[in-house]
Every structure is written in C-alpha cells, then in structure tokens.
Amino acid sequence: MIRTEALCKRFGEKVAVAELDLAIPEGEFFCFLGPNGAGKTTTIKVLTGLLRPTSGRALVGGHDVMREPEAAKRLLGYVPDMPFLYDRLTGRELLRLVAGLYDLSASTVPARIDAVLADFEMTGLADQLIGDLSHGMRQKLSFAATFIHDPRVVVVDEPWVGLDPRSIHRVKTTLKERTRQGLTVFMSTHTLSIAEEVADRIGIIHQGKLLALGSVTEIKGLATRPGSLEDVFLELTREEE
Amino acid sequence: MSALGSIFAAQARQLGHSIASVRKESTLKVAVVSLGMVFLWLILFGIAWGMFRLVDRFGVEMLGDAAIAISEVLMPRMLAIAALVLQAMLVLSCGLLASQSFFRSTEMRLLLGTPAPLRAIAAAKLSEVAFFGAWSAAYLGSPVLLAYGLVRHAPWTLYPLALLAFIPFVVIPAALGCMLALVAARLLPRLPRAGLLVALALVAVVAVLALRPRLAEARFRDSMDLAGLVQLTGRAHSPYLPSTWFAEAVVAAGRRDTREVGFHLTMLAANAAFAAWVLGGVAQATLLGAWSALASTVPTRRSARRGEWLPRLLAPLPAPWRWLTIKDALQFARDPAQWSQAAIFFGVLALYVANMRTGPRAFSAIMWQGWITLLNTLASLLVAATLTTRFVFPLISLEGRRFWLLSLAPVRRRTIIWQKLALSTVVTFVVTGGLALLSGLRLHLPPLSLAVALLTVLAASLALSALAVGLGALYPNFREENPGRIVSGLGGTLCFILSMLYVALAATAQTFALRWAEVARHWGVGWSTTRGVLACLAALVVLTALTTWLPLRAGIRHLDRVEL
Numbered sequence: 001m002i003r004t005e006a007l008c009k010r011f012g013e014k015v016a017v018a019e020l021d022l023a024i025p026e027g028e029f030f031c032f033l034g035p036n037g038a039g040k041t042t043t044i045k046v047l048t049g050l051l052r053p054t055s056g057r058a059l060v061g062g063h064d065v066m067r068e069p070e071a072a073k074r075l076l077g078y079v080p081d082m083p084f085l086y087d088r089l090t091g092r093e094l095l096r097l098v099a100g101l102y103d104l105s106a107s108t109v110p111a112r113i114d115a116v117l118a119d120f121e122m123t124g125l126a127d128q129l130i131g132d133l134s135h136g137m138r139q140k141l142s143f144a145a146t147f148i149h150d151p152r153v154v155v156v157d158e159p160w161v162g163l164d165p166r167s168i169h170r171v172k173t174t175l176k177e178r179t180r181q182g183l184t185v186f187m188s189t190h191t192l193s194i195a196e197e198v199a200d201r202i203g204i205i206h207q208g209k210l211l212a213l214g215s216v217t218e219i220k221g222l223a224t225r226p227g228s229l230e231d232v233f234l235e236l237t238r239e240e241e
Numbered sequence: 242m243s244a245l246g247s248i249f250a251a252q253a254r255q256l257g258h259s260i261a262s263v264r265k266e267s268t269l270k271v272a273v274v275s276l277g278m279v280f281l282w283l284i285l286f287g288i289a290w291g292m293f294r295l296v297d298r299f300g301v302e303m304l305g306d307a308a309i310a311i312s313e314v315l316m317p318r319m320l321a322i323a324a325l326v327l328q329a330m331l332v333l334s335c336g337l338l339a340s341q342s343f344f345r346s347t348e349m350r351l352l353l354g355t356p357a358p359l360r361a362i363a364a365a366k367l368s369e370v371a372f373f374g375a376w377s378a379a380y381l382g383s384p385v386l387l388a389y390g391l392v393r394h395a396p397w398t399l400y401p402l403a404l405l406a407f408i409p410f411v412v413i414p415a416a417l418g419c420m421l422a423l424v425a426a427r428l429l430p431r432l433p434r435a436g437l438l439v440a441l442a443l444v445a446v447v448a449v450l451a452l453r454p455r456l457a458e459a460r461f462r463d464s465m466d467l468a469g470l471v472q473l474t475g476r477a478h479s480p481y482l483p484s485t486w487f488a489e490a491v492v493a494a495g496r497r498d499t500r501e502v503g504f505h506l507t508m509l510a511a512n513a514a515f516a517a518w519v520l521g522g523v524a525q526a527t528l529l530g531a532w533s534a535l536a537s538t539v540p541t542r543r544s545a546r547r548g549e550w551l552p553r554l555l556a557p558l559p560a561p562w563r564w565l566t567i568k569d570a571l572q573f574a575r576d577p578a579q580w581s582q583a584a585i586f587f588g589v590l591a592l593y594v595a596n597m598r599t600g601p602r603a604f605s606a607i608m609w610q611g612w613i614t615l616l617n618t619l620a621s622l623l624v625a626a627t628l629t630t631r632f633v634f635p636l637i638s639l640e641g642r643r644f645w646l647l648s649l650a651p652v653r654r655r656t657i658i659w660q661k662l663a664l665s666t667v668v669t670f671v672v673t674g675g676l677a678l679l680s681g682l683r684l685h686l687p688p689l690s691l692a693v694a695l696l697t698v699l700a701a702s703l704a705l706s707a708l709a710v711g712l713g714a715l716y717p718n719f720r721e722e723n724p725g726r727i728v729s730g731l732g733g734t735l736c737f738i739l740s741m742l743y744v745a746l747a748a749t750a751q752t753f754a755l756r757w758a759e760v761a762r763h764w765g766v767g768w769s770t771t772r773g774v775l776a777c778l779a780a781l782v783v784l785t786a787l788t789t790w791l792p793l794r795a796g797i798r799h800l801d802r803v804e805l
Contacts, residue, residue: 100564
C-alpha cells in the first residue's frame with residue numbers, strides 16, 4: 001500500500017533521506033523510529049506530497065505521489081506532529097471544510113462528522129473555536145479530520161505530544177482496530193513502548209539511512225545482547241565519538 | 242546587564258538578522274522595491290514642494306489692520322496639519338502594533354516568566370513599537386520636510402534638528418498607542434461582545450452629531466478669504482498639541498531661532514519622557530491583569546446552525562470552491578485585526594462619499610467634468626489597489642502553517658489561487674464599482690463617462706486581484722500570522738508599487754479615451770476619435786490581460802512547487 005523506491009531527499013549538501021526502499025502492505029501498522037533529525041519527518045512529508053523527492057519515488061496505493069497526487073491523496077490521511085489548524089473556525093466547520101475539499105457527498109457529511117467526532121471524543125467541543133482548544137484537543141481534532149474521508153492509508157507524525165493517557169489509549173486502540181479492517185498506518189514516534197505495543201513491523205532510520213527493518217522480535221534480535229527495544233534503538237543509533 | 246539592557250540587545254540582534262535576511266531575497270525584487278519606494282518618495286516630495294511653492298507666491302495680504310505675508314501664516318500651519326495627521330496615524334498604527342507586540346508575540350510568554358520588571362518590559366515594547374511606527378512616519382514626513390526647507394531656503398541645521406525632534410515626536414503617539422492597547426486588553430475581554438458593539442456605535446453616533454456643526458463650518462467655500470483660511474487651519478495649530486511643537490521647532494530651525502528650537506525640543510522631550518513614564522505605570526497596573534483576562538475568556542460555543550445561509554448562498558459552486566470561500570469569509574469575520582482595519586477603511590470611504598457634494602460649486606461646471614471623471618475613477622482604483630494589497634495579498638500567506646491541510650486534499654494547489662482570485666475580484670468590484678457608481682451619480686457624470694469608469698473599475702478589480710493573489714503566491718510568508726506584517730514585507734511592497742503603476746496606466750488610458758480630441762490635438766496625432774478611443778481601450782485591455790496573466794502564472798508555478 002505504501003512503497004518507496006530509492007527515495008532520496010537532499011537539502012543543499014545535506015542528505016536527509018538516502019536511497020530509502022520500503023514496502024508496507026495493506027493492513028500493516030508500521031512504526032518508523034529514529035533520533036531527532038534522522039529523516040523521519042522528511043520521509044513522511046515526501047510520502048504525503050508536501051516535499052518533492054530529489055530522486056526516487058514514493059507510491060501510495062500504487063499511485064506516485066508526485067505524478068498522480070490527487071489519486072494518491074484520496075487514499076491518504078495525515079496527522080502532523082503540530083496540529084496547526086484554522087483557529088477561527090470551529091471544529092465542526094473545519095471538518096466541513098475538509099469534507100468539501102474531498103468533495104464528499106453533501107447528504108452523508110453531517111452524519112460522517114458526528115461519527116468521527118464521537119470516535120475521538122470531541123462531540124462536546126465541536127462548536128468551539130479551534131483557537132480556544134488545548135494542544136491535545138487540537139490533536140484529536142486532527143485525527144477526526146484525517147478520518148473524515150475514510151482513508152486507506154494514514155500517516156502519523158509523533159501524535160502523542162499533548163495527549164492525555166486516556167486519549168493516547170483511545171487513538172492507539174482506534175488505529176489498531178482500523179488496521180484489522182484494512183487500514184495501513186505509517187507512524188513516526190519517539191515513544192518506543194507504544195511502538196513495541198502496536199507495531200506489526202518497525203523501521204529504524206538514522207542519518208537518512210534505514211538501519212533496520214522487521215517485526216519487533218526481529219528488531220530486538222539485532223542487539224549484541226538481549227534487551228528491550230530501547231536498548232536496540234540506542235545501540236543502533238549510537239553516534240560515533 | 243540589566244533586564245532592559247538584555248531585552249534591547251536581543252531586539253537589536255533580531256533587527257540585525259532581519260536586515261541581513263534581505264540578502265536572501267532576489268536582487269530583482271529588492272531593486273524593484275527600492276526603486277519603487279524612491280519613486281513614490283519623489284512623488285510625495287513633488288506634491289509637497291508644489292504646495293509650498295504655491296503658498297510662497299501668495300504674497301502679502303491685509304489681516305485686520307496688519308499687512309502680513311500669507312506664507313508666514315500658512316506654512317507653519319501646513320506643517321502642523323501634516324504633523325497632526327502623522328501623529329493621528331501613528332497613534333492608530335502604534336496601538337495595533339502594541340496590541341500584537343504585548344499580547345500575541347511569543348516572546349512575551351518568555352519575558353513574563355522572568356523576574357524582569359514590568360516597567361522594563363513596557364520600555365522595551367515601547368521602543369519596538371516606536372521604531373516600527375517611525376519608519377513609515379519618516380518615509381511620509383521627510384519629503385514634506387525637505388520641500389519646506391528648500392522652499393524656505395532653510396539652513397542645513399534644520400534637518401538634524403528636525404531628526405532630533407522626530408524621536409520624541411514618535412515616542413509620544415507610540416506610548417499613547419501602547420497605553421490604549423493595554424487598557425483595551427484589560428477592559429474589553431470583560432465586556433460582552435454585543436454590549437461592546439452597541440457602546441462603540443453609540444460613541445460613533447454621538448461623535449458624529451457633536452462634530453457635524455464644526456465640520457460643516459470648516460468646509461472650504463468658493464470664496465474663502467485669508468481670515469477664513471487662517472481660522473480653518475488654526476484648528477490644527479493648538480499650542481497643546483505635540484504636532485504643533487514639532488512644526489514650531491522646524492519653523493524656528495528654518496529661521497535659525499535657537500531659543501525657540503530649544504523650547505519646543507524641550508517640550509517634546511519632556512512630554513515624551515512623561516508619556517513613557519506613565520506607560521510604565523499603566524503597564525504595572527494592567528499588563529499581568531490583561532494577560533490573565535485574555536487567557537481567562539470563556540470559550541464561546543457557537544450554534545452549529547448559525548451561518549448556514551452562506552453554504553446555501555454558495556451552493557452553485559463546486560464543493561472545494563464553496564468551502565474554501567466559506568473558510569476565508571469566516572476567518573476574516575472572526576479576526577478582529579482584519580475587520581477592525583476593514584471597518585476603518587470603509588469608514589473613510591463613507592466619509593469620502595458623504596463629502597462629495599461639499600466641494601466648491603464651480604466643480605459642477607462642464608469644464609471640470611472630465612477631470613472629475615478621472616479623479617472619480619482614480620479614487621475608485623486607488624481604493625481597489627489598497628483593498629487588494631492590504632486584504633488580498635496576505636491571503637495565501639495566512640494559510641500559513643495550516644497549508645499542509647489544503648496540500649493534502651485531492652485539490653490542485655492552483656484551485657486555491659483561482660478561488661482566491663474569484664473571491665477577491667467579486668468583493669473588490671462590489672466595493673469599488675459601487676463606490677464609482679455612487680460617486681458618479683452624486684457628481685452627475687454623463688452616462689458615457691460613468692459607463693467607461695465602471696468598465697475601468699471592473700478591469701482593475703480583476704487585474705489588481707490577480708496581481709495581489711499572484712504575488713501573494715509567489716512571495717508567501719507562511720511563518721507570519723500578522724497580515725499587517727505580511728503586507729509590509731518586500732512582497733507586499735512590490736505588490737503595492739505594481740498596483741500603483743497599474744492604477745496610473747489604467748487611469749491614463751481612460752482619460753485618453755474620454756478626452757481623445759484634446760489628446761490628439763496636443764500630441765499632433767491624426768487618428769479619428771473612434772480610432773483613438775478604441776486604441777486606448779485596447780491598451781487598457783492589453784494592460785489588464787498582462788497584469789492578470791503574468792503574476793498569476795508566476796504565482797501558480799511557485800505554489801505548485803513550494804515545499805512545506
């Protein structure tokens with residue numbers, strides 16, 4: 001469902017992502033790990049069409065995100081790390097805007113909005129201005145906006161910042177349940193315990209290069225001595241002195 | 242280093258980085274903006290010089306029993322009027338700047354979390370507001386000052402002394418603006434919105450009723466003598482106004498009257514220091530409370546059904562266009578910075594329309610009709626240029642860090658540009674076309690002149706909207722949330738200059754079309770009137786097409802490629 005082929009992104013001399021090859025099948029919960037500046041967000045932005053790859057390509061549902069952006073975007077949902085939304089719209093108005101941008105059938109939109117608001121426990125706050133919402137509430141609204149068009153692929157960039165434990169549980173459960181119904185999730189996170197809990201497979205990127213790829217068990221097996229995912233992560237991404 | 246010293250040092254570094262960042266801008270853009278600013282400055286200088294020269298030639302007239310040179314009376318008053326207008330503008334613009342600086346800048350959270358004294362924070366904010374307010378005042382005031390100095394053959398010392406007087410001259414309205422912002426933020430969050438609107442409307446009605454007799458009395462008349470003119474201009478020359486002290490300091494410097502210069506400089510400096518000291522006290526009394534009040538406002542729950550008329554009204558539009566337009570309209574209507582400036586803008590327009598019949602009756606003569614038509618169109622085009630530069634140019638930038646949301650949707654980015662162009666063209670034409678129609682009817686313009694004026698305004702609404710949307714997409718600033726700052730950047734300045742250029746050329750084409758016989762006679766062109774008029778209209782069409790197409794193409798290409 002998601003594929004990158006020799007994906008490369010440079011910013012001037014700096015190589016942010018180098019020759020990344022990934023293939024994530026339908027219904028997989030994929031966690032993308034790496035230290036700050038490793039290339040996670042750059043990869044996500046290329047996958048979502050917000051950045052152009054320097055070379056190589058990224059495909060969503062078989063559609064090249066650069067050559068067939070509209071077809072790829074119809075399948076895609078994205079939750080950014082910082083929920084920058086329109087502060088002077090209410091949550092409901094934002095969802096109607098997003099539904100309009102995806103040209104959803106007008107007759108189904110109100111019910112759809114109510115459903116996603118309920119999914120993320122935002123019904124009571126739907127008619128408040130977004131500017132009045134806390135960071136965590138905005139993040140939940142981002143999730144609701146992402147699911148309004150029923151995407152087949154969801155790309156999530158470090159979603160846990162600002163969410164309370166109950167909301168984290170809710171989001172985690174919702175994403176996991178939906179993967180069982182065929183949704184593909186590509187999630188970048190620093191929270192290794194959550195990755196360990198939900199991921200079908202894990203990829204570890206460091207300095208733009210994919211260092212490891214496999215199931216949680218396979219990744220743990222890469223350590224020189226048995227340990228947690230955290231131990232493997234620290235070992236693999238250790239900076240040379 | 243003291244808290245104030247540290248804040249000043251940080252502000253200086255930020256300013257240095259901002260200036261250094263100009264090097265990253267394209268050379269062509271910087272060159273066009275610089276030349277444009279010089280060009281506009283020269284125009285202002287030319288107008289001021291012409292006016293001072295005209296007054297200088299008035300000669301001597303009897304005022305009561307005394308014979309006096311009219312220029313000796315009028316020039317200081319002209320300076321005082323210019324200074325008063327600048328100060329009034331400064332109070333308003335500094336109030337808006339202060340409101341942003343005190344309550345919307347992220348650095349305030351840092352500053353208020355430190356033990357820095359509130360007086361020091363207020364002083365730092367005052368310097369910031371005064372600095373940003375000062376450059377526009379200096380830009381508008383310097384050509385007037387230079388023109389005055391040249392016409393009066395003033396010594397060179399006039400200019401450094403004027404610069405010295407300019408500092409307290411700016412600090413006083415900046416301090417007033419800061420105090421207004423602090424007090425408003427402290428009090429307004431507590432007032433219910435409906436009550437506030439009713440109170441403002443009542444104040445406006447009372448002010449208009451109170452000022453109406455004075456305004457009627459102050460209007461220019463067909464035959465106004467010197468005594469009348471002195472009385473009329475005297476209202477802006479009160480000895481209690483800082484603008485008068487500034488004007489008197491300049492006049493005295495022109496006369497080499499050191500004592501008078503010293504007196505007025507001292508008046509300005511003492512009052513500026515006092516205003517800054519009072520601001521410190523106001524900040525101590527209100528700043529923390531205002532922050533708390535702003536942070537404690539209870540979120541209002543909006544009815545989900547309220548505003549349903551807008552989607553229904555726009556129902557014929559495709560869904561993405563419809564919802565993008567609704568989003569733009571709601572964002573605008575709920576942004577106090579945007580609609581308050583729009584209210585001021587439309588208030589000034591209303592005054593313009595309301596005062597159309599107060600000009601001397603001689604203006605209704607046939608010989609003036611052509612010029613009145615030109616001036617009427619010019620006024621409408623200038624309104625259109627101001628409207629598009631101030632409110633349309635920032636639209637793409639204001640998508641800001643939310644642009645990811647639009648970029649993710651299966652909508653081509655150019656759709657966003659087309660939607661904003663359509664919205665802007667319709668709104669601009671409704672406003673400026675309405676203005677042209679209303680003013681044309683009040684001035685009793687002939688139907689042909691009115692039709693040509695409306696056509697020109699329609700063409701200009703499209704071209705100026707395309708210019709603003711295209712340049713807005715070509716030079717977006719996704720990090721800035723303040724539309725005022727977006728407009729005052731290089732892209733906004735370029736948009737303003739090119740808009741003015743278009744206005745000048747479009748108005749010229751229209752004038753040539755309406756007065757072709759005179760133009761042909763003057764330039765010795767042998768074309769018939771029909772051919773000449775058609776050529777002028779063709780020129781207007783080509784100019785409009787180029788002004789529409791070129792920036793839009795550049796904007797679309799850039800926005801298609803921009804990475805977030």
